Amino acid sequence: MSTTPSLLVEDVAFAYPDGHQALFGVDLRIDPGERVALLGPNGAGKTTLVLHLNGILRPGRGSISVAGLPVAKQNLREIRSRVGIVFQDPDDQLFMPTVGEDVAFGPRNLGLPEAEVAARVEEALAQVGMAGAADRAPHHLSFGQRRRVAVATVLSMHPEILVLDEPSSNLDPAGRRELAEVLESLPVTLLMVTHDLPYALQLCPRAVVLDGGAVVADGGTRELLADAPLLAAHRLELPYGFDPSRA
Amino acid sequence: MGAGHGGALSARYVAGTSPVHRLAPQVKLVAVLAYALVVVATPVHAGWAPWAYAGYLLAVLTVAAVARVRPARLLRSLVVEIPFVVFALLLPFVTRGPRVEVLGLSLSESGLQTGGALLAKATLSVLAATVLATTTEPRALLRGLERLRLPAALVQILGFMIRYVDVVSGELHRMRVARESRAFDGRRRGALRVLGAAAGALFIRSYERGERVHLAMLSRGYSGRLPGGPAAAVPPREWAAGLALPLVAGVVLATGMLLG
Numbered sequence: 001m002s003t004t005p006s007l008l009v010e011d012v013a014f015a016y017p018d019g020h021q022a023l024f025g026v027d028l029r030i031d032p033g034e035r036v037a038l039l040g041p042n043g044a045g046k047t048t049l050v051l052h053l054n055g056i057l058r059p060g061r062g063s064i065s066v067a068g069l070p071v072a073k074q075n076l077r078e079i080r081s082r083v084g085i086v087f088q089d090p091d092d093q094l095f096m097p098t099v100g101e102d103v104a105f106g107p108r109n110l111g112l113p114e115a116e117v118a119a120r121v122e123e124a125l126a127q128v129g130m131a132g133a134a135d136r137a138p139h140h141l142s143f144g145q146r147r148r149v150a151v152a153t154v155l156s157m158h159p160e161i162l163v164l165d166e167p168s169s170n171l172d173p174a175g176r177r178e179l180a181e182v183l184e185s186l187p188v189t190l191l192m193v194t195h196d197l198p199y200a201l202q203l204c205p206r207a208v209v210l211d212g213g214a215v216v217a218d219g220g221t222r223e224l225l226a227d228a229p230l231l232a233a234h235r236l237e238l239p240y241g242f243d244p245s246r247a
Numbered sequence: 248m249g250a251g252h253g254g255a256l257s258a259r260y261v262a263g264t265s266p267v268h269r270l271a272p273q274v275k276l277v278a279v280l281a282y283a284l285v286v287v288a289t290p291v292h293a294g295w296a297p298w299a300y301a302g303y304l305l306a307v308l309t310v311a312a313v314a315r316v317r318p319a320r321l322l323r324s325l326v327v328e329i330p331f332v333v334f335a336l337l338l339p340f341v342t343r344g345p346r347v348e349v350l351g352l353s354l355s356e357s358g359l360q361t362g363g364a365l366l367a368k369a370t371l372s373v374l375a376a377t378v379l380a381t382t383t384e385p386r387a388l389l390r391g392l393e394r395l396r397l398p399a400a401l402v403q404i405l406g407f408m409i410r411y412v413d414v415v416s417g418e419l420h421r422m423r424v425a426r427e428s429r430a431f432d433g434r435r436r437g438a439l440r441v442l443g444a445a446a447g448a449l450f451i452r453s454y455e456r457g458e459r460v461h462l463a464m465l466s467r468g469y470s471g472r473l474p475g476g477p478a479a480a481v482p483p484r485e486w487a488a489g490l491a492l493p494l495v496a497g498v499v500l501a502t503g504m505l506l507g
Contacts, residue, residue: 080465080466080468081468084466085463089459091411092460092463093463094410097385104474105469106467108474109469109470138410139410139414154467
């Protein structure tokens with residue numbers, strides 16, 4: 001039996017206008033409910049790939065579909081409601097004057113009625129443990145709170161797949177743990193771009209390694225992290241003293 | 248960070264529940280603008296002008312009292328007026344025409360009038376604007392501008408300014424700390440070159456942030472306009488209450504014109 005995958009990337013290649021080729025035929029299939037870590041060194045093409053998932057960048061070759069819907073110009077609105085991208089810097093993500101208005105931004109763009117928007121704002125903020133923060137200004141929140149609100153801003157669109165770019169960067173250990181608890185509690189398909197290998201192991205049973213614009217490994221996170229030669233070949237390093245087989 | 252915790256732009260707002268606080272922002276905006284127009288329309292050389300200014304002052308101070316704006320705050324807000332004050336003080340000395348003796352100084356009569364009028368008009372307008380800023384949150388002002396059909400692009404730009412002024416000033420502050428941590432002295436020769444480079448770096452950083460924010464907006468379905476929240480219509484009674492200030496000022500002006 002084959003279900004429709006949440007995300008299907010087939011042979012995607014992309015070169016920037018300046019001629020720099022970032023992706024050379026990427027294939028990736030993520031089924032509903034899967035949690036996948038996208039690993040790779042800086043410059044591997046991770047962010048480029050992420051920007052393809054909701055049609056910000058268009059592949060030069062190959063195709064992408066989200067829950068069966070191809071990423072194409074006429075579907076962009078629907079695609080952007082299905083793919084929720086949380087960018088690395090919450091100050092980029094939170095641009096409205098209050099948390100509530102920011103979480104409402106996506107649902108309002110989808111043209112939902114105001115009562116539904118309000119319900120979604122409340123639900124999304126509760127999911128990230130920020131209920132009651134709707135009237136606060138983003139710059140009054142701690143960095144960890146802002147990161148969680150950034151997650152809420154896309155949860156309110158009820159995405160098919162949640163894409164996180166470096167979710168643990170710049171968080172203090174408590175903030176990092178709180179975010180992990182939130183992410184673990186969310187009933188969504190998850191693609192997490194990260195350098196934080198223990199975080200990937202904690203949250204994602206499966207990992208994909210991208211390097212040089214192509215997928216070079218795809219498998220169980222624990223097995224991949226135990227493969228020292230693979231990690232070394234792609235500039236991935238575990239923190240000192242960390243043993244993935246014992247974590 | 249560098250800017251206060253409350254945000255540089257919301258520093259003027261004082262929360263409250265007075266009738267003035269509760270007025271819809273668009274009503275207050277129209278009221279302040281209309282009031283300022285009436286004040287400016289008062290003829291400078293009319294003999295009754297000082298009486299009219301007194302009437303306007305009484306009107307705006309009454310509103311400030313209703314809004315419970317503290318006198319100290321009103322006085323402090325007048326600081327922005329200082330350039331006008333300097334100019335107004337110069338006028339009696341440099342204007343030509345009939346002269347009068349005041350404390351042994353020979354001053355131009357029309358210069359005194361013009362300078363005084365300039366000062367009075369600026370002061371009254373600043374007072375009204377201060378009451379507006381003290382009783383209205385910045386984002387409520389934005390909503391008001393939106394309801395008044397200011398072009399959406401302008402409202403969005405103002406909104407981003409409110410949101411990012413603290414982020415950018417935080418960045419500026421960190422750059423300054425980083426400079427000074429390496430023994431930079433702004434008073435030394437060549438410092439301007441360094442500061443110029445810093446300004447350029449800040450500009451590029453802000454520009455890049457703008458691009459990232461735009462990406463994040465597109466990713467959530469942005470299509471050229473910011474979706475607004477529910478808009479409640481303002482009842483006529485609220486308009487009447489809000490426009491009482493410019494109406495009173497208008498009556499003062501009309502009385503002066505008819506009787507003067």
